[in-house]
Amino acid sequence: QVQLVESGGGLVQSGGSLRLSCAASGRTFSTYRMGWFRQAPGKDREFVATISWSGGSTYYADSVKGRFTISRDNAKNTVYLQMNSLKPEDTAVYYCAADFTSKRITQVSEYDYWGQGTQVTVSS
16 A cells, blocks of 8 residues: 655746655555656646656656656655746646556556645646
């Protein structure tokens, strides 16, 4: 079992920055991959970024590449998403998720545990 709690969302102007955090508890944090996803109103949940258990490998959606950075601190059981140059189209509820198998790492169905989400709103 894994429990995930996101924080750090809020309202920011276009071009601004936010850092999301996701605190994990339960199973040993350093043994599984973590991902960030987002869901805008009326749209499907979509992949944003993922990071391997060691932090040595990351992968991003094209829409956020060069603007967002995923990282993790295994000593603190926390994964982060640094979001820079935010755009109104980044507005969504952001979710962190845990993946134990690391196969289809961009797929929602791949991930086993999810947080409750945190709202990010970018105003124009």
